[in-house]
Amino acid sequence: MNSPILRMLGIEKDFNGVKALDEVSIEVERGKVHGICGENGAGKSTLMKVLSGVYPHGSYDGRIEFEGEEATFRSINDSEAVGIVIIHQELALSPYLSIAENIFLGNENSKRGVIDWNKTNLEASSLLARVGLDENPATKVLELGVGKQQLVEIAKALSKRVKLLILDEPTAALNDEDSDHLLDLIEHLRGQGITCIIISHKLKEIRRIADTVTVIRDGKTIETIDMHGPDATQARIIRSMVGRDLNSMFPPREPKIGAEILRVEDWTVYHPVDTARKVVDNASFTVRAGEVVGFAGLMGAGRTELAMSLFGRSYGTNISGRVYKNGEEISVRTVDEAIRNGIAYATEDRKKYGLNLIGDITVNVSAAALATLAKYGVIDRHREYKVAESYRTRMNIKAPTVSAITGKLSGGNQQKVVLSKWIFAGPDILFLDEPTRGIDVGAKYEIYGIINELAAAGKAVVVISSELPELLGISDRIYAISDGRITGEVAGVDATQESLMHYMTAGKD
Template identity: 85%
Template sequence: MEHSIILRMNNIVKDFNGVKALDGVSLEVTRGQVHGICGENGAGKSTLMKVLSGVYPVGSFDGTIEFEDHEVAYKSINDSEHDGIVIIHQELALSPYLSIAENIFLGNENATRGVIDWNKTNREAALLLARVGLDENPATKILELGVGKQQLVEIAKALSKRVKLLILDEPTAALNDEDSTHLLGLIDHLRTQGITCIIISHKLKEIKRIADTVTVIRDGKTIETIPMDGPDATEAHIIRAMVGRDLNNLFPPREPAIGAEVLRVENWTVHHPVDVARKVVDGASFTVNAGEIVGFAGLMGAGRTELAMSLFGHSYGTNISGTVFKDGTEIHMRTVGEAIEHGFAYATEDRKRYGLNLIGDITVNVSAAALAKLAKYGVIDRHREYKVADSYRRKMNIKAPSVGSITGKLSGGNQQKVVLSKWIFSGPDVLILDEPTRGIDVGAKYEIYGIINELAAQGKAVIVISSELPELIGICDRIYAISEGKLTGEVAKADASQETLMHYMTAGKD
């Protein structure tokens, strides 16, 4: 196979209101290879791909782009797609109420004199679905598919456009392990067909597995390009390039000071909101002490999030039963308001949909869960609200010019810090953190672990739900395993290993 250079980006500079997002980035991608791009949140990775694909049109940045040995000047995404460059964004851009086939050929319909040939459309869609290994009827509506299958439809759509260079921005961020493995296998398969891929990912294990070459970007600059068959292709080397320092220990040091019991849950049972006969949480009993970080480990669908949400003001499930004690006294939390009044906070795993007002600024988001603390006679003290938000911006190291910055425009790590600020300001005694570092790079993870440690040091009872077993082992004092809605094991930090946890997490599985 010919291994010529398919793409050159030379000295790309892009700024937003005087802030340089890209500061002289250069990139070379070899034809027929998978090229990884790594960097912390806000490093400029997605901005670079938007420059390449014409989302940021020629004239809005400095520098040059060469594709297939010609200098190109894309005014829109249609221009780059015409040349065979297709980008699949982290937030998938499918129309949920249209079918798979309609989505694949949207804007590129099989039509004669304005009349769509549906037989041809469905036939060609079926062939494309076969190429990506998706066994679904082309007439199926997108909203009936899980996110893993939607990702495959996006790739089928790219293949329909005769793609030469496929760009995937955090393609596995929202996928479970099985879907991630399938997707990486598909990228591998596309490489054998001569399709070049650029993959942006925080997951260094995946990058190591799939990429031929990796370019690291930090603070809008190209740091280095690493051949993955060379001596520098180690996670430690890539992390050092990403964060500008050695992270010898991925978890900040902590000396736990565990106090009296704060939370005790007995025989907690939750039924599915639609299939009411099905138990999603089945007789769960557990405790959390002051100053203690307690983890919950489980496979997808085990019931971890359902347990957390049902506790937090019955915000999930039906026929909820069981008893909750706080500081030895039985309490009832039938609404989210009651849960907050009892000193509970729940930081959701889906920060974009449930955790944040994305069109609001940082100030509005930080104050959202505890407006009463800022109000006098029902009127919010805006000056104090601003000061509170700004103190969290500094304390949590939220990278934004001011608390007037729109939250939806922040990087994932900074959005997560806003969510944590919101709940910390509410003054909770019990904090439930659901996937607190999902989709966040190693540097920002380290900062968030430091925040969690500080909360425990203040005597809070902290619950962490995570799909990453090394994370739970690294930060928790005790870990409960959950399988099919039942708590199947409890492991102290000293005895915790991935093998032990996986044994309990698969208890009761066929």
């Protein structure tokens, strides 16, 4: 067995009397990939912030040993100086700087205060080659997709002579191809002797890449699993994460499907900048009361663009087509019109578009239906509070009060606030775009339960998801979209990943 490169012993951390970490201990072997799993709010990111010096020595109890020496990091610069580099889920790149400038930002190749650009670009090219990214180092980061930006972050870490690389939800925003490439790179780095800690909710990826997994629940270490052992199953990890067996990943449901609520005919949308390019091409579909309809497609297929354009033309230009509700044609030319006609859209990017992160739960829950809480233009704050409190209880939002700042909630609880906002608006048709992205299996199960409740109440629910097992588990019907065109429609009971992928790649080379 290799000697451990890292030991964290009895780590305790609290915030205003609330214990976030309670006697957490982990040991990471040198040159291995160590997974850390747990539900949102379990303490995973807090533990990594303790390790990397974001929470400095003295602000927590316990002991950290790195390469056999006690570590007393007082800043992130201290941890990076010994070779510990953390890449957060929210990438810390400057979009208007070049790849090379980002890689060496704060660590410039300079002499007498003058940057040596030739050396900078040459070394950046070498680092990009190591991570398998074929880009000119002078390219601005804003011109790169999220997958390539993730690789730039890793190249930046390598420039700091990283010994322990920490990746927090590295594939959360990546498509399958970019995720596979990133996991291949992690395996390659392991072969070079670089130790990695990976935090992920995607258990399939954890099982593929990790040598060892530590599960944290409610701020405590539950167990550490040898992933090469015979009992290293997904079911065991889930049981440790949530404290119970999930006999099914999806709650049971008996569909009670009624009459058609929504019909979209010949919907066409052009790109808002490249106005000659069709993003949605003559799409037609229907959704009925009490029905959950899934939309499957590869990244860039047009699923989000379709939903956003229907929600008050929030995306696109030169939009044409017809929308019918209960057999009557309706107008959805503005967001206000869409909401008044009973349409809601929960965005895939809850942090950027779905929530006021510096506002509390109350402000967010009431945001889409303030008019219902106002009299003569004045909001009834007492009633607003009572509404928010009722949703906190109903949706099992884990927060002490509705005065909690939304940006400080876990991802799963933030998603419940987004859903609360739109449910309170009283829609008949809900578009849920990647509703479980970046949240753990326990919170996913709760979100699926909420979707079932909405359908049982007679709502028409459209779910856009990049996870085919999710669509297969919750949908009554599934549409596949490719290059902006709806290429197939399959009943949920008949659908398979293979059949959906066939339609999703229709027209692809």
